[in-house]
Ligand code: ADP
């Protein structure tokens with residue numbers, strides 16, 4: 515728990531070992547909003563602090579009780595309730611990944627969930643906080659020749675668009691070594707956190723209004739923001755990748771079911787989303803297993819992320835965003851099951867380990883304590 519727990523407690527990292535768990539799964543519940551309360555909807559999701567778990571409390575449900583007669587309980591590394599701030603989310607998700615980045619590593623943070631569950635709300639502040647931490651490290655003399663580069667693109671249907679270059683269409687190509695790359699993606703050098711804020715704003719703006727196609731909307735695209743740390747060598751003539759950190763705001767998980775829609779275009783997009791979310795789950799699971807076949811080529815999303823999944827130093831955090839309401843319970847269950855499946859392998863490992871301690875417990879206590887006393891960042 516060492517590194518993670520210290521990160522959760524808001525202490526400085528430095529000289530720590532990489533945590534040996536390659537995948538972490540965190541669930542975050544958003545608060546019920548005014549509109550939902552006004553229409554008589556109810557909060558049916560409870561987070562159990564002690565066990566870091568989520569209860570979908572069916573006893574409160576007014577809708578079809580026979581269908582939801584049971585309670586569903588899931589255990590995750592972290593179960594963040596509606597009182598947890600974006601800052602606290604950073605501490606338990608991306609902060610430990612920043613460390614990976616400086617150790618020749620690849621790290622990825624995903625937000626998964628139905629449209630309106632809080633993915634963008636959760637993801638948008640994370641690169642800003644991460645950039646602040648990274649830039650603080652970069653002032654060190656031994657890192658003088660290392661720079662931070664930021665790029666951002668979206669995968670919409672089967673196509674790729676540069677969200678930081680006028681939504682230019684990009685090609686995905688495979689080189690002779692079967693390495694997939696996004697050709698012509700614009701990279702921005704960043705020396706200032708304010709610049710990252712502007713880039714995120716621009717990307718979010720381009721993502722939602724960039725296309726004029728009738729049914730192009732952000733819930734049907736995956737947005738991928740990447741931080742690359744590069745060291746300049748040979749007097750600045752060449753550079754070498756030190757580490758890579760990706761922030762991924764996935765398409766709305768409910769869009770994978772659009773395969774039954776009457777509109778052909780929507781149906782095709784739904785099929786692509788479904789395919790990518792399934793492939794993603796398998797690729798993340800493969801991080802922690804000795805799987806021989808990993809379906810990277812199963813979708814554009816996993817093909818371009820392949821790089822970030824392979825290797826001993828690869829780390830992944832999945833944030834499962836959920837809505838609290840009774841109306842959303844079906845989608846919430848789907849999200850929880852997806853997240854549960856992602857970490858299933860690791861759970862088996864933990865159960866086999868002596869003591870059977872769930873790694874997330876201590877971290878959640880720290881996060882919960884911070885939430886309770888409302889400490890400043
Ligand atoms: P998604 O990206 O999953 O479609 P959004 O991030 O756009 O969802 O969130 C939907 C709405 O709920 C937004 O208005 C957002 O500001 C609000 N929201 C989401 N999560 C939270 C939260 N933890 N606290 C307060 N408001 C939230």
Ligand code: MG
Pocket residue numbers: 633634635732763
């Ligand atoms: Mg969104």
